[in-house]
Amino acid sequence: MYTVTFDSTGGSAVASVEVEENLTVEEPADPTKTGYVFVGWFTSDSVASGDEWDFEVDLVTEDITLYARWTVAPLTDSERVDAAFSWLQLGDLTALVNSSPRLILPTVRDGVTISWVIDKLEYIAANGVITQPDFETGNQTVTLTATLTLNAATRNKVFTATVLALPSVEDTEPLIDETFELYTNGDIITQAGI
Structure with a gap:
């Protein structure tokens, strides 16, 4: 007899099962994890490696741990x-x-x-x-x-x-000297002065 351990990697717990050598293991109910969608059970906890376990074909030949793989659930x-x-x-x-x-x-x-x-x-x-x-x-x-x-x-x-x-108009500063004290009759007034 061999033990198949299901590591849900942060999802709901899945119980381990005992399986006789060279038999398939019954697929458990999918675990759940808030904010994620369950992808499947894999032979490695690394996203970059490990094969997906095929419960119809793959045979148990030793103690093994299967790891849940998840994708982020799309937002509603x-x-x-x-x-x-x-x-x-x-x-x-x-x-x-x-x-x-x-x-x-x-x-x-x-x-x-x-x-x-x-x-x-x-x-x-x-x-x-x-x-x-x-x-x-x-x-x-x-x-x-x-x-x-x-x-x-x-x-x-x-x-x-x-x-x-x-x-208000009273609060604004005059644009030019209102008294014109620096100017004489006939002077041309510009922004720069005479």
Whole structure:
């Protein structure tokens, strides 16, 4: 009698069995391992070596250990949407002005479609360009809602941005000396001076 040991390499336990010499061993139920798909039983624990055991043909001639081989299970649609949700960031949205870099609003991530709804397009356009409101209108809070979709799996992520109002005319620096003390009648004024 020989012992056939099943090493599930991190999967659910499979009991060893005793087999008479030169007989086949009955194939056990497939083990399970979270996040993986069972491939089969192999004669080596190395992915690069070992033959797959054929339970219909291979004969037991000595004590042997068979090793479970696994592949990573493909992500479900919901898991892919969740991964895209975690990845999706827009950076600091607390004080946007006209000179702020254009917001990058991604539309796809690993097969997940991302669509956007912006509640105040006059301040943040669909292409991510920022337009400051005038001083009288004041700072504006803009809500950007991303809807992430893959087949029936969907999830929303909401971002809140603040677009700062333009400064008041009184708060701006004059472009030239308002008194014109350095100039005489007939002088041509340029940025460099007379």
